[in-house]
Amino acid sequence: MxxxxxxxxxxxxxxxxxxxxxxxxxxxxxxxxxxxxxxxxxxxxxxxxxxxxxxxxxxxxxxxxxxxxxxxxxxxxxxxxxxxxxxxxxxxxxxxxxxxxxxxxxxxxxxxxxxxxxxxxxxxxxxxxxxxxxxxxxxxxxxxxxxxxxxxxxxxxxxxxxxxxxxxxxxxxxxxxxxxxxxxxxxxxxxxxxxxxRTEAENRSDSNVLDIRKTFFRDVDLSRMKNKFEKKYFKKLMFTKLKYYAVKKEWNNFFYLLRKFI
Known part of the structure; x- marks a missing residue:
């Protein structure tokens, strides 16, 4: 089955x-x-x-x-x-x-x-x-x-x-x-x-050190989303990631995502 x-x-x-x-x-x-x-x-x-x-x-x-x-x-x-x-x-x-x-x-x-x-x-x-x-x-x-x-x-x-x-x-x-x-x-x-x-398992990945274009954010297009909750969901994910990039001063990822966010 x-x-x-x-x-x-x-x-x-x-x-x-x-x-x-x-x-x-x-x-x-x-x-x-x-x-x-x-x-x-x-x-x-x-x-x-x-x-x-x-x-x-x-x-x-x-x-x-x-x-x-x-x-x-x-x-x-x-x-x-x-x-x-x-x-x-x-x-x-x-x-x-x-x-x-x-x-x-x-x-x-x-x-x-x-x-x-x-x-x-x-x-x-x-x-x-x-x-x-x-x-x-x-x-x-x-x-x-x-x-x-x-x-x-x-x-x-x-x-x-x-x-x-x-x-x-x-x-x-x-x-x-x-x-x-x-x-x-x-x-x-x-x-x-x-x-x-298992949070303690070996080789747990860290997406924050990657080029953001290699993640799902690459295909996010808020302007095409008709469902208001879908747009809100992705904006929440993007905002969280923007804060992280700002703290870490990863400006290439930050500005790439910011352009999508606004």
Whole structure:
């Protein structure tokens, strides 16, 4: 039922626990598609400890995480795509939660549960006391909550026939994809926490040191947005980034983004 797509690049300290968290699922109708993006550490050797025919390790030339995820989705055998980063973890009932959601909302194609950080942080529940619900306006509700994270989405494979990860983006490729999909499909959101985002994992990326043209901000055009909440959502993201660039005196990125903002 589920194809679990995991991009792998230099995660030798994490990948074993990540894979094990998938194998430990209470719902077992799955395959695991790991795309090795030419890891230079012992990630592949660590993978060899598993002897499970449901795990497929596919190697590709170093093309980045977006290309790895796109390749994994293309290789997937099942109709439902579940995404997971190579350094994060699922709780045992993660996939079972989505089975129940899919049965409850049979006409929907995009589902998301909730996650928690491995280190203490304040969490926001979008609708306290509600188990699951349809997100009426993704951009409006994203103003107050981080609704979607890679580790907690399940999407029908056919959705990726028209919307794929943008392989030009080094960072923010997930935000770019969620917003494009959210314009087309209603998202069913569960408040149930089923995944753990490991803040202490190795090689966590820092998008702030990059040329902003390599991020999703490159394609943001406020003048073309008809949804007022979509415009407000992106302006909030841009304003936060502008403040950061000003503090760090990264003026090339600052003025490039400022021209978009105004």
């Amino acid at each position: 589920f194809s679990v797509v995991i991009p792998l690049y230099n995660k030798e300290l994490s990948i074993k626990n990540t894979i094990q968290s998938v194998l430990d699922q209470s719902f077992q109708d799955l395959e695991i598609v790991v795309i090795n993006d030419v890891s230079t550490d012992n990630s592949v050797e660590v993978m060899n400890v598993f002897n499970d025919e449901r795990i497929r390790l596919i190697h590709q030339q170093n093309q980045g995480v977006s290309a790895a995820r796109n390749r994994g989705i293309e290789e997937a055998k099942f109709e439902w795509i579940a995404l997971l980063d190579a350094d994060d973890l699922w709780k045992q009932d993660h996939l079972e939660t989505f089975v129940n959601l899919i049965e409850k909302y049979p006409n929907h194609l995009f589902f998301a549960s909730s996650f928690e950080y491995s280190t203490p942080r304040e969490s926001i529940i979008n609708r306290p006391g509600v188990e699951d619900y349809e997100i009426e306006d993704y951009f409006k509700e994203s103003l107050t909550e981080h609704l979607v994270c890679t580790d907690v989405v399940v999407i029908k494979k056919k959705c990726f026939e028209t919307e794929k990860y943008n392989e030009d983006f080094v960072r923010g490729e997930d935000i770019d994809l969620w917003t494009r999909l959210a314009r087309k499909y209603k998202i069913i959101k569960s408040n149930k926490v089923t995944a753990i985002y």
